[in-house]
Amino acid sequence: MEKVVKRKAIKAVVSACLVSGLLAPLDIPKIGKAKASETYEITVSPIPKSLEKTDKGFPLNPKVGLVTETGTDPAAVAELKQALKEAGVTTVVESNIKNPMLQAPVIIWLGEFSDPDEMKIIQQYTGLQDLEMTKKEGYIVASKHGTNNKKHIVISGHDETGTYYGTQTFEQIMVERKGTDWIPEVEIKDWPTMPIRGSIEGFYGAPWSHEDRLRQLAFYGKHKMNSYIYAPKDDPYHRERWKEPYPVGKIAELAQLVKTAKENHVTFTFAISPGNTITYSSESDLKALIDKAQAMWDIGVRSFALYLDDIDPSLHSPEDRAMFGGDPNPPAAAQAYLLNRFNEEFIKKHSGAERLITVPTDYYQAGTTPYRKRFAELVQSDIIVQWTGIGVVAPTITSQDADKIHGIFKHDLLIWDNYPVNDFDRNRLFLAPLTGRDSDLTPEHGVIGLTANPMNEAEASKIPLFTVADYMWNPEAYDPADSLKRSLKEFAGAAFEPLNLFVEASYATSLNNNREPVSERVKPLIEQFWTAAEAKDFQAVTAAGEALLQEFARMKQAPKQLREKVANPNFLKEVDGYLNKLELYGQAGEAAVHMVLAQQNGDTAEAAAQRLELKQSLTALDKIPQKLSIGVVPTFLERALNGKNLAEGKTAAASSSEVSWLTPDLAVDGNNNTRWASLYSDNQWISVDLGKVYSIDKVKLYWEAAYGKQYKIQVSKDGNQWTDVYTELNSNGGTDEIQFPAVEARYVKMQGIKRASDWGYSLYEFSVFESQN
The missing domain is CATH 3.20.20.80 (Glycosidases)
Structure with missing residues (x-):
């Protein structure tokens, strides 16, 4: 069984100050070999209700006094002792508050201390007065210079759970340094909103x-x-x-x-x-x-x-x-x-x-x-x-x-x-x-x-x-982006950048309106690249290509970096297929860019070599069932290989939408992570207006799990009179690539005949391609 290591959730040396309005950098001089000019920023997660600090603090001593009360939560005591050991403390002198031993340079008071006489003892030695916590599971963490040149740390909970949570927060405010850790002077009062x-x-x-x-x-x-x-x-x-x-x-x-x-x-x-x-x-x-x-x-x-x-x-x-x-x-x-x-x-x-x-x-x-x-x-x-x-x-x-x-x-x-x-x-x-x-x-x-x-x-x-x-x-006080940043720093601080990229590639949900940070960053670069390529502006397409190559290189390199830097074998095993896919997307993207640049430069041999590599990468990608939410990249690769999708960005219509946010335009937005879905009946359809008449001979349907078992592909010049060009009677879903004799058309429709499930029809992308003959 893998040992569970419960160390500081986020050490105080993290790079972002995250308690807005309450917390600022602590200008604390480090002791010993550290530079006196260095500053610290402390972060507590979850964010506490109240945190006040000064610019003072003190180092833990190798010898610390620990004062508890009868019945202090054993888990809190164990947690604190482990944290002190990892912070460089070698000796913990324990005593009961009824007879406190205060010989050590640093005294830690740990418990509920609900007895008024006990609270008076703490106030007398520490100089801290407001130590009352009335909220269930609430706690107070306070550190201060007290009487007789002693330094004091109070961790006091309303109940046992509050005391335990106080130790968790104390671990996070400890500033890591050589020797023993540094304790900033703070007063934290905290309790949960949700019971x-x-x-x-x-x-x-x-x-x-x-x-x-x-x-x-x-x-x-x-x-x-x-x-x-x-x-x-x-x-x-x-x-x-x-x-x-x-x-x-x-x-x-x-x-x-x-x-x-x-x-x-x-x-x-x-x-x-x-x-x-x-x-x-x-x-x-x-x-x-x-x-x-x-x-x-x-x-x-x-x-x-x-x-x-x-x-x-x-x-x-x-x-x-x-x-x-x-x-x-x-x-x-x-x-x-x-x-x-x-x-x-x-x-x-x-x-x-x-x-x-x-x-x-x-x-x-x-x-x-x-x-x-x-x-x-x-x-x-x-x-x-x-x-x-x-x-x-x-x-x-x-x-x-x-x-x-x-x-x-x-x-x-x-x-x-x-x-x-x-x-x-x-x-x-x-x-x-x-x-x-x-x-x-x-x-x-x-x-x-x-x-x-x-x-x-x-x-x-x-x-x-x-x-x-x-x-x-x-x-x-919850800020989703800020919280995610702290999560990633805790999960794998040394691999923050590649982990962040991987999370951005696994981001889209119905909760965030299927937002895709990678696609948001890459899509304008793709648009610049294709605009320059169509204009045959070699200088512009080269510049846009270089920007894309940087993004694809990050995708290709991130999996290797994560495997090297994330010391969590269970996580790496869970996400192995996704990492393989991310690496292949980066590899395929590089090949696609190099292929187009070679074509623009008239280097047919290099273009052919890169096309072969792109095809091989796409074949490997198709064998990996895991999906990433970087929907604009597959459509970019598709265009590089097969030419422009005439339907992308055009006007789509449908017989129905299952819900208000699964609209037909999402099937022609160039993003195969968004989708259209119909109501739950057989006779449903989706069509696209290409804007003008083209000679077309291929349609690709990228089905969601709700696919059409039987359907027709129909075309029209006016949107009223439709002609069948293809009939499918036994689709198995996935991607249907449909080739038919070239035909003149402005409108293209998928007309459902029979669903494969009790759901309706759902398409990630509905692509239409111009005839090359």
């Missing part, structure tokens, strides 16, 4: 490994996340075989997870999803649920969830139909009956159990339904309802949405945020920061917290989860 902040392993596909989960729990504790929900859809004992007890070996693993979660101040929630096979009225099924929960209770689980999402709500058993069939909404009545009985007969009979959590079957809809209305009326008021926002993957979640849904369910809402989950698009990574969530999703709007559903790739998920943790702790 519940965490992650739900709730995706479809291969669940995380046991080692993945252990590393995740350490990550959550380090980033002040306090919740983990165990609900992997493809764990058979969670869903399909929920009645069966876990094997002994699996129970042992779960027990270790529960223990590790507790050490990291993370609540471990065990979820069961019985809805596909349960008989709601059955006493034996209820007993099976209780027995399953009891086995988890026996290994330390104190939080439970019963999930009813992604099921057919119909009552499949005669017993249920007999018992609930006369209710205004039988599925809601049956589910409420089960939830309430489990709540009464298990949760409320176990002292120390957390509130029961559920996901209703109607969990993402925009408005009320008969099911929701009845569910709200019948389910006991203390049960927490999870909600994804409006939509399964909600582009935005607003406090106005929360007010509306809270008004429908009339229960506390816990957001199940389906970001950065990628089980619906398994060959994509979503590494962008969390966006589109209001800063006031709080209990005042019915929201008691948020759990993010990560990707199947556990290590890669940490990059966006860092930003989720930032948002949940202090949404008022």
Whole structure:
């Protein structure tokens, strides 16, 4: 098992000052060999509610005094001692606040210190007066020169978790230097905005490994996340075989997870999803649920969830139909009956159990339904309802949405945020920061917290989860771009630049309107290049080509740099296919530019050699299923090889759009990461107006998963009278390259005949090419 190293989240030497309005560079002279002119900038993540500093500070001494109280959180003590050891401290003299030993040059006070007499002792020696923290999970970190030439550090939490979080923040303000670290003089008061902040392993596909989960729990504790929900859809004992007890070996693993979660101040929630096979009225099924929960209770689980999402709500058993069939909404009545009985007969009979959590079957809809209305009326008021926002993957979640849904369910809402989950698009990574969530999703709007559903790739998920943790702790100060920058510096500081490029190439999501930073940077260079090439301006095309070559060189080199500099083999294994693809895109891009430059220069031999290399790179690219969000690069390579796509940038129309943001123009925008999608019926179409009549003989369709099994390609000169030029009766999706005899046309249409799935038709790109004969 890989050892989890919990070192400073972000050392104080990071290059950006990130607590806006509260934090500025500390002009602290370094001691010893360091130059006195050097300054430091301290960064705390998540960003604290309040941070004040002076230009003073002091070095840690190899000998430090540690004053605690009876019952100080053991995890906080262990965390602090490890941090001190790594900071150069060799001796820690421990004492209790009832009889403090203050002989060391630096004294650290660690605990809750809720006793007024204890607080007076700290105030007397440190000179710090305002040390009261009343917020749950809140903490204070203060460092100051005190009496008798002593230096003092106070880490005081409202509760054990707050004390633990205080040690996490203290680690981040320590300034690394030779010898022992430097401690800037600061006063930090901090507490979370969201009561519940965490992650739900709730995706479809291969669940995380046991080692993945252990590393995740350490990550959550380090980033002040306090919740983990165990609900992997493809764990058979969670869903399909929920009645069966876990094997002994699996129970042992779960027990270790529960223990590790507790050490990291993370609540471990065990979820069961019985809805596909349960008989709601059955006493034996209820007993099976209780027995399953009891086995988890026996290994330390104190939080439970019963999930009813992604099921057919119909009552499949005669017993249920007999018992609930006369209710205004039988599925809601049956589910409420089960939830309430489990709540009464298990949760409320176990002292120390957390509130029961559920996901209703109607969990993402925009408005009320008969099911929701009845569910709200019948389910006991203390049960927490999870909600994804409006939509399964909600582009935005607003406090106005929360007010509306809270008004429908009339229960506390816990957001199940389906970001950065990628089980619906398994060959994509979503590494962008969390966006589109209001800063006031709080209990005042019915929201008691948020759990993010990560990707199947556990290590890669940490990059966006860092930003989720930032948002949940202090949404008022959350800046997505700033948070992502800190995430990357923590994840792989030595490889920040190539990692940033890789993240930019895995960035586009519905949350950020499919923004592609790489494409945004490269697209104007591509446009300049083609404009100069068409004008046969050799000097201009050479200059534009050089700029493009620099971008493609970065793509080609970044994977090698990441493999050399990122000391995380699990991450590198997870993203291997994506790195291979990025490298090949860079290689293909270089070949395409060199080919066009050689053509412009009349060097036919070099152009032929580069064309061959481009074709070979494209063949290799086609064999890699993973996708990157750099959609303008494939269309650039396509144009270099096959000529100009006449449809790009032209006017498109369609019979329908599935939703308002999947419009036909996205199929002709030169970006194969954006797409058009139709409504869910067979007789749908998309057409493009080429602007004038051309002689055309080829169309390429770049299908999304919702492809056309049968369709026609039709052409027209006037947009009214259409002629069939091709009929496909058995497409298998992917990319359809369609050649037909040259024909004069201004308008080109894909007319659907039969869909391949229950969805509609969806195209990333609809390309049309002029005849070369």
